[in-house]
Amino acid sequence: MDNVKHRSSGFLRRVLKHTFSGWGAKIGLMWVGILVIAAVFAPFLANSMPLLVSLNGEISAPVFRYLSVEDIVVLIAFFVLILLFLSPLRHSIKSLLLFFLIIIVGSTIVSKQFVTVQQNVVYSDFREDIKATNYDWVVMPPIPYAPEDYLRDSQATPLEAPLENSEYTHWMGTEENGGDVLSRMIHASRIALGIGFIATGIAMVIGVILGGLMGYFSGIVDMLGMRLVEIFESIPTLFLLLTFVAFFGRSIYIMMVIIGLTSWSGYARYIRAEFLRLRKMDFVQATIASGLPLRSILFRHMLPNGIAPLLVGLSFGVASAILAEAMLSFLGLGLVGAPSWGQMLNQAVQSSTFNWWMAVYPGGAIFLTVFAYNLMGEALRDAIDPQLAKKAGVVG
Amino acid sequence: MTEKNASSRHLVEIKQLKTYLQSANETVKAVDDVTFNIEKGETFCLVGESGSGKSILALSIIQLLPAKISHHPSGSILFDWRKQSGLGLGVNSQQKTTSEKVNMLDLKENQLCDIRGSRIAMIFQEPMTSLNPVDSVGEQIMEALLLHHPEMSDESARDRALIAMQEVQIKDAETRFDNYPHELSGGQRQRIMIAMALACEPDLLIADEPTTALDVTVQAEVLKLMRELQERKGMSILFITHDFGVVSQIAHRVGVMKQGKLIEFGETKEVLKNPQHPYSKKLLAAVPENLPKREKIKDPSSEKPLVSVKDLDVFFPIRKGIFQRVVDHVRAVDGVTVDINKGKIIALVGESGSGKTTLGRAILQLQKPTAGSVKIDDHELVGLSVDELKPWRKKMQISFQDPQSSLNPRLLIAKTITEPMKVHNIGNSDEERLELAAEVMEAVQLERDFLWRYPHEFSGGQRQRIGLARALALNPEFIVCDEITSALDVSVQAEVLQLLQEIKAQRDLTLLFITHNIAVVEYLSDETIVMKAGKVVEQGYTDDVCGNPQNSYTKELIEAVPRLKL
Numbered sequence: 001m002d003n004v005k006h007r008s009s010g011f012l013r014r015v016l017k018h019t020f021s022g023w024g025a026k027i028g029l030m031w032v033g034i035l036v037i038a039a040v041f042a043p044f045l046a047n048s049m050p051l052l053v054s055l056n057g058e059i060s061a062p063v064f065r066y067l068s069v070e071d072i073v074v075l076i077a078f079f080v081l082i083l084l085f086l087s088p089l090r091h092s093i094k095s096l097l098l099f100f101l102i103i104i105v106g107s108t109i110v111s112k113q114f115v116t117v118q119q120n121v122v123y124s125d126f127r128e129d130i131k132a133t134n135y136d137w138v139v140m141p142p143i144p145y146a147p148e149d150y151l152r153d154s155q156a157t158p159l160e161a162p163l164e165n166s167e168y169t170h171w172m173g174t175e176e177n178g179g180d181v182l183s184r185m186i187h188a189s190r191i192a193l194g195i196g197f198i199a200t201g202i203a204m205v206i207g208v209i210l211g212g213l214m215g216y217f218s219g220i221v222d223m224l225g226m227r228l229v230e231i232f233e234s235i236p237t238l239f240l241l242l243t244f245v246a247f248f249g250r251s252i253y254i255m256m257v258i259i260g261l262t263s264w265s266g267y268a269r270y271i272r273a274e275f276l277r278l279r280k281m282d283f284v285q286a287t288i289a290s291g292l293p294l295r296s297i298l299f300r301h302m303l304p305n306g307i308a309p310l311l312v313g314l315s316f317g318v319a320s321a322i323l324a325e326a327m328l329s330f331l332g333l334g335l336v337g338a339p340s341w342g343q344m345l346n347q348a349v350q351s352s353t354f355n356w357w358m359a360v361y362p363g364g365a366i367f368l369t370v371f372a373y374n375l376m377g378e379a380l381r382d383a384i385d386p387q388l389a390k391k392a393g394v395v396g
Numbered sequence: 397m398t399e400k401n402a403s404s405r406h407l408v409e410i411k412q413l414k415t416y417l418q419s420a421n422e423t424v425k426a427v428d429d430v431t432f433n434i435e436k437g438e439t440f441c442l443v444g445e446s447g448s449g450k451s452i453l454a455l456s457i458i459q460l461l462p463a464k465i466s467h468h469p470s471g472s473i474l475f476d477w478r479k480q481s482g483l484g485l486g487v488n489s490q491q492k493t494t495s496e497k498v499n500m501l502d503l504k505e506n507q508l509c510d511i512r513g514s515r516i517a518m519i520f521q522e523p524m525t526s527l528n529p530v531d532s533v534g535e536q537i538m539e540a541l542l543l544h545h546p547e548m549s550d551e552s553a554r555d556r557a558l559i560a561m562q563e564v565q566i567k568d569a570e571t572r573f574d575n576y577p578h579e580l581s582g583g584q585r586q587r588i589m590i591a592m593a594l595a596c597e598p599d600l601l602i603a604d605e606p607t608t609a610l611d612v613t614v615q616a617e618v619l620k621l622m623r624e625l626q627e628r629k630g631m632s633i634l635f636i637t638h639d640f641g642v643v644s645q646i647a648h649r650v651g652v653m654k655q656g657k658l659i660e661f662g663e664t665k666e667v668l669k670n671p672q673h674p675y676s677k678k679l680l681a682a683v684p685e686n687l688p689k690r691e692k693i694k695d696p697s698s699e700k701p702l703v704s705v706k707d708l709d710v711f712f713p714i715r716k717g718i719f720q721r722v723v724d725h726v727r728a729v730d731g732v733t734v735d736i737n738k739g740k741i742i743a744l745v746g747e748s749g750s751g752k753t754t755l756g757r758a759i760l761q762l763q764k765p766t767a768g769s770v771k772i773d774d775h776e777l778v779g780l781s782v783d784e785l786k787p788w789r790k791k792m793q794i795s796f797q798d799p800q801s802s803l804n805p806r807l808l809i810a811k812t813i814t815e816p817m818k819v820h821n822i823g824n825s826d827e828e829r830l831e832l833a834a835e836v837m838e839a840v841q842l843e844r845d846f847l848w849r850y851p852h853e854f855s856g857g858q859r860q861r862i863g864l865a866r867a868l869a870l871n872p873e874f875i876v877c878d879e880i881t882s883a884l885d886v887s888v889q890a891e892v893l894q895l896l897q898e899i900k901a902q903r904d905l906t907l908l909f910i911t912h913n914i915a916v917v918e919y920l921s922d923e924t925i926v927m928k929a930g931k932v933v934e935q936g937y938t939d940d941v942c943g944n945p946q947n948s949y950t951k952e953l954i955e956a957v958p959r960l961k962l
Contacts, residue, residue, distance in 0.1 A: 281801045282798055283803055289792075291786040292816060
């Protein structure tokens with residue numbers, strides 16, 4: 001049976017290989033890869049505290065003391081994913097997903113117990129500490145400023161253009177309060193990625209289940225389902241988000257859930273249309289004739305054959321979720337503490353003088369990210385398209 | 397002098413033609429060193445199995461292959477280009493004709509456009525897609541005319557189009573002129589295509605499988621029409637087909653193609669009677685009429701019905717208006733009563749739309765019957781729920797027509813075959829089930845290792861065998877074979893038919909063989925059921941039904957079959 005498991009992802013692997021054979025998708029993937037690295041290792045890439053210090057031969061890592069629960073969970077998730085990907089053991093996608101979820105939930109609970117939340121960190125203390133204490137050596141992060149480190153101690157004017165100050169290097173300048181723009185950008189990539197993946201993930205799960213049932217049963221189920229889809233399509237997401245922000249305060253998680261809950265209708269339509277077509281196909285009729293259970297017919301035989309257009313929609317969905325969050329933040333309804341790209345753009349607009357570096361970098365990042373997802377979506381669509389797939393040997 | 401005469405008789409001379417197709421990283425020799433002539437006023441048939449390059453050869457002649465993907469490393473296509481100067485068309489026209497031998501490969505695009513449609517016309521297999529759905533059929537014929545005769549007035553073009561429509565024997569040409577393609581039947585559409593092709597009085601008509609998509613009675617009419625038109629107009633026809641019956645009906649000369657090469661050509665009678673090349677011999681031997689006849693079971697005393705169908709109706713509602721009221725029903729299966737006797741091969745024949753596939757599916761409860769009863773071993777199936785049906789599912793299985801869609805492209809063959817076994821508790825462990833699956837694969841003459849492949853790695857014939865293997869995996873007593881050989885080449889069809897008989901004998905199966913091919917019916921089945929418009933018009937022993945049909949429709953059907961006349 002080993003043989004089976006090794007080859008069981010055949011189609012997906014072929015499609016992915018074909019998708020990333022073009023340069024557009026490669027560039028897109030590269031940019032998303034950079035974002036993932038930045039998001040996962042943000043506290044190590046841009047922080048005010050040293051990564052490692054050696055005091056009289058004793059080495060310590062102050063940065064670890066200040067990691068938040070979120071940082072730890074993201075790190076664990078990243079390494080578990082890498083391990084699962086590299087491990088020679090191949091299990092079904094279902095068990096892998098379950099394992100991954102358990103790890104995430106487990107690590108969240110454990111780190112909640114052990115991590116003490118550091119409040120009101122005074123970042124200038126670290127710089128003074130380094131100057132005052134006689135360390136053997138100090139390893140600082142590549143960008144030695146935390147996103148909320150406003151450099152009250154060192155700079156006369158908070159606002160600085162890129163590379164203006166020779167004493168403190170700010171590659172992308174600083175914002176009005178004195179925070180380093182590059183550092184804020186790196187930390188904000190986490191929100192951009194998280195909202196994209198989680199919001200579309202929620203939307204996809206709901207869309208696939210409802211759309212699949214609608215397509216398979218058709219008739220009255222389909223009729224009721226489509227009315228539900230129409231109801232959800234007529235909800236103005238932005239106003240719903242505004243209302244929720246007003247009532248429940250600003251939370252990135254509530255935003256993710258709301259964007260997810262209101263954007264599943266498109267996926268449901270895709271899956272419904274595919275299932276209506278597949279339902280009459282001979283191999284599905286053969287599964288019915290063999291008396292297979294409904295679960296197997298829907299999810300083993302029909303879904304893998306109907307998921308293709310959904311995958312394309314998915315990558316465009318991620319892009320639009322990122323835009324939705326950026327828009328909210330731009331309107332000043334995003335998170336207060338943590339920086340996000342949209343909120344940084346908002347800052348640029350609201351400042352009394354126009355400071356190009358405050359607008360160009362976050363704006364460029366939003367553009368590039370949405371563009372990257374769209375590029376990958378296009379490539380995926382081409383890979384799945386039957387005409388091209390024929391050339392790639394996927395069909396016939 | 398004789399040399400020159402011979403050459404002037406030739407309308408098309410093809411010499412050492414090679415057409416290579418360029419795909420991503422390989423070159424396919426689609427036409428490989430082909431030499432032949434088409435004479436004036438003859439029908440030349442190109443026959444061959446799928447992928448033999450016969451369509452590519454036709455497209456090369458008319459130079460319709462995109463230059464991006466195709467090129468001709470060598471060869472020439474000399475065409476006798478008859479140029480008309482002067483006005484008018486038809487008998488009374490005053491015109492001078494000059495003719496000139498041109499090499500189609502050297503002509504410029506605008507010259508080719510002058511030839512295409514006016515001197516060489518082409519008709520295609522699929523009459524559904526070769527007509528433009530937004531224009532009326534008459535306008536489309538007029539458009540073809542005006543394109544090549546810009547001097548014509550609209551009225552005279554309309555008159556010519558009407559004449560062309562009458563020539564292809566379309567009744568009420570005047571009213572049909574304003575019909576849109578969807579308002580016509582498949583046979584009428586193919587007639588319109590022919591009218592369009594003939595409107596400009598071409599010298600060569602290339603017909604690429606023009607009757608393959610048509611029902612056998614319609615095919616007979618279209619073939620008759622083409623023969624008559626050719627005799628009257630004296631044009632040449634290059635007729636492409638895979639059906640030897642059609643060849644013997646229409647061709648003066650025939651060429652057999654295999655893998656891009658023209659392996660044999662000559663007078664139709666000579667080639668069909670006395671093929672020289674081993675491949676032509678093999679092809680002709682595989683035609684169902686030429687297969688060795690099997691012993692038919694004709695013993696009323698041993699007959700015991702395994703499946704009995706009584707007064708079965710399957711209606712599809714037609715809804716109209718804003719309230720979707722049901723105004724009428726499509727009676728796909730209309731009061732059918734049939735007994736399927738144990739251990740027999742029963743053929744279910746009919747033309748498209750006769751409800752034969754719906755009947756097959758309704759017996760298996762894949763299509764919910766509107767009324768009536770289906771009993772297997774005296775157990776009623778109609779009205780059972782999904783769970784109640786499950787134990788009966790493994791007794792009756794189905795195998796499908798289209799090898800492309802009958803297997804789940806995302807699943808390994810092993811998974812496709814073992815999953816139903818698991819559901820029905822056949823075999824105790826995965827290993828045992830895999831062993832059983834391997835045995836079934838061997839039963840359909842495939843290798844065990846094929847279990848670890850995906851459907852796209854197989855040819856059409858292999859896929860049909862896998863489809864059979866899936867059905868056999870559950871040890872059924874009764875299998876519905878829904879047109880399982882229709883999409884296959886004739887030699888592969890012969891193999892599958894023989895395999896089917898072997899399996900039937902080994903496993904004591906009862907088969908309901910749904911087909912439109914009378915030759916296959918005569919070869920294979922013990923009993924035959926003929927359906928028309930949802931009703932059974934005749935049933936009985938195959939020899940009686942096919943040899944001495946009682947019903948007028950059955951008679952018409954059997955007469956329309958293109959036979960190999962040797």
